[in-house]
Amino acid sequence: MFLPLKDSNPLKVIPFQIVTVGLIAACVATFLWQMSLPDEAGFEAILSFGMIPAVIFDFEELPPELAVIPAGATLITSMFMHGGWLHLGGNMLYLWVFGDNIEDAMGHVRFIVFYVLCGTAAALAHGLSDPDSISPLIGASGGVSGVLGAYLLLHPKVRVIVLLFYRFPLPLPAFIVLGGWVALQAYNIYLDGGLPDGDGGGTAWWAHVGGFVAGMGLILVMKRRDVPLFDRGRY
Numbered sequence: 236m237f238l239p240l241k242d243s244n245p246l247k248v249i250p251f252q253i254v255t256v257g258l259i260a261a262c263v264a265t266f267l268w269q270m271s272l273p274d275e276a277g278f279e280a281i282l283s284f285g286m287i288p289a290v291i292f293d294f295e296e297l298p299p300e301l302a303v304i305p306a307g308a309t310l311i312t313s314m315f316m317h318g319g320w321l322h323l324g325g326n327m328l329y330l331w332v333f334g335d336n337i338e339d340a341m342g343h344v345r346f347i348v349f350y351v352l353c354g355t356a357a358a359l360a361h362g363l364s365d366p367d368s369i370s371p372l373i374g375a376s377g378g379v380s381g382v383l384g385a386y387l388l389l390h391p392k393v394r395v396i397v398l399l400f401y402r403f404p405l406p407l408p409a410f411i412v413l414g415g416w417v418a419l420q421a422y423n424i425y426l427d428g429g430l431p432d433g434d435g436g437g438t439a440w441w442a443h444v445g446g447f448v449a450g451m452g453l454i455l456v457m458k459r460r461d462v463p464l465f466d467r468g469r470y
Contacts, residue, residue: 285371353381360445
């Protein structure tokens with residue numbers, strides 16, 4: 236429907252969004268490493284470092300040669316792996332557009348903690364939706380969804396330039412852009428009958444919802460005290 240390109244929301248406290256850029260660089264580097272592996276080794280890497288619900292909840296065990304890290308650690312490692320260039324590019328674009336202002340609202344260190352907690356909540360939400368699943372979950376969308384939830388509460392009226400129908404640039408308030416994103420998640424969950432393995436093309440819709448809700452909750456306690464909710468600025 237539309238793709239965000241940039242917002243009109245300058246940084247107020249930090250001079251540069253070093254964590255946001257660092258997360259993007261880490262995801263890109265991890266994906267390049269994935270692409271450098273032979274097909275079989277690449278699939279094994281996803282099994283080893285992706286979050287597999289049945290393994291997390293002790294319904295299944297990975298073979299010893301694949302269980303290279305504790306199962307709980309995959310809640311984090313899975314956030315840096317991606318299934319393709321479009322998967323990576325979409326997540327990194329949203330993180331680039333919206334992440335800097337959330338980092339600005341809480342500082343560098345808190346933003347790292349915030350991002351990891353949102354990604355973990357997203358992975359658990361996905362896992363709880365189908366705890367017997369042996370399909371690995373990968374991608375930064377859980378953490379990014381948390382960023383979107385926080386942004387909606389902090390800057391609902393900021394103008395965001397979007398590419399409407401992927402062709403026409405159009406300025407829209409953030410609450411329209413992010414509200415449309417939420418509606419898309421709800422619509423796809425409805426199409427899938429509320430199940431994680433419906434017709435969503437492998438997209439973990441419940442992870443998006445879990446991350447978004449976590450972001451809305453965490454921003455309330457992790458933002459600096461002088462940062463208001465529902466900033467009226469349009470910029």
